[in-house]
Amino acid sequence: MGVIIEGKGLTKSFGGLTAVKKVDFHLNKGEIVGLIGPNGAGKTTLFNLMSGVYHPEEGTLSFNGMEITSLKSFEICRLGIARTFQIVRPFLKMSCLENVLIGIIGRGDPREGIKAKGEEARKLLKFVSLEGHEKNSANNLTLIEKKRLEMARALATQPRLLLLDEVLAGLNPSEILQALELIEVIRTQLKMTIFWIEHVMGAIMKASDRIIVLDQGEKIKEGRPEEVVNDSKVIEAYLGESDA
Amino acid sequence: MSELLMYLTNGIVIGVINAISAIGVSLIVGIMKVVNFAHGELYIFAGYFSYHLSVSLGVPPLLAMPLSIFLIFLIGIGMERTLIRPTYGDEMYSLIITFVLSIVLQNAALLIFGPYPQKPPNWVTGAMNIFGLYHYGNQRILSFFISIGVLLSIFYLIKRTWFGKSIRAISQDREMAALVGVDHLKVNMLAFGLGAALAGAAGVVLSPIFPVTPSGSSSVSLNAFIVVVLGGMGSLKGCVVGGLILGILENLGAAYISTMYRHIFGFIILILVLVFRPWGLFGQKTQ
Amino acid sequence: MKRTVFLATLMMFFLIGSWAWAQDTIKIGVVGPRTGPAAATGKAFEEGIAIALDHINARGGVLGKKVEVIFEDTGGVPEKAASAFEKLATRDKVPIVVGESHSSSALAEIEVANRYKVPLIICEAWHDDITKKNYRWVFRAGPVNSGVVDFYIAPFVKDNGFKKVAIVRENSDWGVGIAERTETNMKNLGIPFVTLKVERESKDFYTELTKIKGENPDIVLAYIYGTGLHFFVSQANEVGLSPKSLILDGAGPPSLWDTFWKNVGKAGEMELFMSSMHEKVHLTPTSRKFWEDYKKKFGKDPTDYKTRSIYNVVLIAVDAIARAKSTENEALVNALEKTSLEVTTGVVKFGLKQGTYEYHQWMPPMLVVQWQDQKQVVVYPKEAAMGALMKGK
């Protein structure tokens, strides 16, 4: 079990505000790691750094031993990191099938024929239980369906590391169960490493191997779920939030 | 030697004129990420307003000038409310709408004011003999100092007042600004109005030197865009430096290289900036 | 949906195909810029046409029908000009077309005139080639670059003993053509000159003027049209070039616009310009009548002489139709070639010798006028002069 991604001293600020401050972290191959922290802790910013939407002012990122700090989003994606977005961003004016096709095209492999790509996209839609929606515009989907579609698009790029940003937010308990099953299948069948941000504590604590906690841009704790839950700094950070 | 001094003097004066013509564009682009292609037309309208108020309606020039600027400010607010606001977040439509608007206003000016060049009365006439070396128009010298005054007040407004702080907050991070209680819709509207008013101020200050015509608006806009890209989008300091560089370069270029190609020097800088320093001299390198 | 599309298409074709006019007047086509940078010329044309039509229709029109004008806009753009002419020739089916003030547009129009064999009388496009091409269907009753330079500008420079000439020309067809002819003339006369090319859209001429000042010319021949001339004249005074060096506006109208004095102020004093019209110079009774009619209709004196030029060509066209007793093209050309008509600027007779620009060409006498105390004083040619040329110190 080697390290798949490693960040060292990552720092990113906007204007006067430092969103991520000197964060070190790593993920092992095949792990499922949760990223938690109060609002504004810098979780999504960290994801944006990892997927090349932003570039850090300081620090380095390496993926499978290769430096990716200043690569562009699409290059990072082609190396094998895919993501979903906190606020879902499917291509609204395109059909579900086309959404997934973009992920397949995004692999940048010209050898595959258009027909094979269509077949693969259909399979992926079926995998996330969206069969029958192929020609439906993404705009017409419900929130959970949009989230599944985004997941299918991310999977279409054939990643080795999947970044999931609050995939459970806004779902009801039975939908959450479905989503967790899907994540488990991705991990066990597709052998992907998963890094996920979640506010639904019960779920993330149950499903993760490890948890990383951010507060005000800094990593305040890292460890197995049960260690994290009982950590005084973590409790303080969350209590501070509920006070506000 | 006196010729070179003349070219440089004129380059600096025209440079400041460039800066004041461009600063409204820079302000709007910095805060709202919207390029106002109708900037030159607002400039032209201000010139015509100033002319008609003072000559046709007999308003004293000192009153006609701020009144014209105020009218342009109101037009700017109206533009923002009706046309620009719905395009926030859709860069393409804001570009298309302001471009079409510039054509509409240009033709409206032709219809309303006619094709003839007009200018409000001069404040001063004649020319000054500078150090016994060359003559320089008094009106230009006066406009030069007024332009500097306008630029200084804008700097003051942006750096020192509540309004300035709000717009700086918005231009850095819209969401953070909203969190600390800045009403970005209101600030956007005022900022667009201010940008328009600056186009108006330029038109009012400069029309006694360069009479306005409806077809003259596009060159005003183009010059302003070069200055803004050169200085860095949204940078007021860049605007002044960019304006000066353009003014001096055009004058020296016309003097020593080619008079016919004087307007091309600016574009060459534009291309060079894009190749070597695309975020401009004082712009922020994003990401 | 298919049916709707089909019906819509059918209706579109029907509308296009059924375009036709009731034919109970005689229509004359006019081409000229009503929009674009020279829209002012369109205004001048409209005024001249209005007076000409009043005059003609008051005496009963021609061939027993009223005369009407269809004025097509060219925007000062050759393609639009060609398209406008094409429309007049093929859609409105006018028997004859007059007008134009841009050489570039005129050169596009004469090709179309030649293709459709529709007579065209140009009034204010000065390029030699327009008549030099010797098209049978093309006439010009107006100034021609070579004529203006050979007979007026060059002799004016020579007769007044100017020692050094600066030629400033804009990058337009007119500027290029007239500047080249002037250079040739100056070489032949042995008068030293410098030429400065300027961009048509320039506003600030300080640099150019400083360069000219360094050459120390007695006279600056300014071939700049429109607003640019106003900038040039007022800035020339500011940098101290004029009135030490005199400035001659080679076109004329911009120096006569209402806005000239407002825009240039004192700097307009002693400025010279070419003109074919002066309130005190009436070469014919028609000229006086034009002046009176204009004042009656518009309540002011005419300023842009292009008003009168278009007036002339409308009269020439109507005269040709009357003598041809037909609107048929061959008959019209034959009639035009025999024209001997008194207009405001003299008696029009078109040249018939082929091979040069003088074919189908008639040039009105021109005047060199100087602003003296904001009054127009004709200073050249000698026969028409009302006063002496004022030179600056």
Place this chain on the structure above:
Amino acid sequence: MGNKKLWISFAFIILALFPPLFLSQYWLHVMIISLFYVMMASSWNLIAGFTGQVSFAHAAFSGMGAYTSGMLTVYLGLPPWLGILIGTGVAALLGFGLGYLCIRMGGIYLSLTTLGFSEILRIIITNEDQWTRGTMGLQVPGFFVEYSKTSYYYLFLIVTILLLIVIYKIIHSEMGLTFRAVLNDEVAASSSGINTVRVRVLAFAISSAMSGLAGGFYGHYLMLITPDVPSLGQMFLVLAMAVIGGMGSFAGPIVGSFVLEILSEYIRVYGEYHVLLFGLIALAMARFAPEGVVGILRKKWRREWA
């Protein structure tokens, strides 16, 4: 292509064969010009409507095509079709270069730079009059020995249909899919492995090449090329046609071009106002009906027929 769409297109092509039989010379001319605008507006729509980038150099590129081909035919005696081919190549190369320079900086830069480029081109063409004949215009040979509107009409019809087929193929290909993804959401597209800058530069270069081609044919039809071909006024017309017809749809610019060109013939009498009128219509459309005439009709039909 759906069966229904195929039939409609086929019906239109058949209908388009007839105009020379009953239209006057003048209206045939209007039709030819309309076809030119169809090419211009449709290819502009390819970048604006499908990748969301506003280029103001589309008219300038058509001028590049027209002048390149015109000068090659006049000075080197090349046949027009070869001239047009080279002209198209020059436009493509320039489009690629400009796109490469400014697209990475974002849409605003592309718009400003293309505007600047149009102006540079205008200045060079007017100033270099010994080659371009300046504002006087360059007279160039036509396509046919015998001047005939009918021949030109069919020539333009064929070229336009071929160009439209290419555009249709592009927007329904993988490349077209990536265009739309970039338009929909640049960040999401990039995070899905799409090289958004490359996609945009490619779209820009293709579209520029197409306008070069259209300009080349236009020049050899008018047989006179002036700095007005690459002017901003021309650019405005093309933009207004696409916006009024409906950006982002295949049929929009086609409808817009015909409507505006024919309309402008009917309101010619009000010459001074027609640009103003087009501007106002375009403004209202961009503001209230961004999907244009085609979008409005489509909605209406859907309501009535569904």
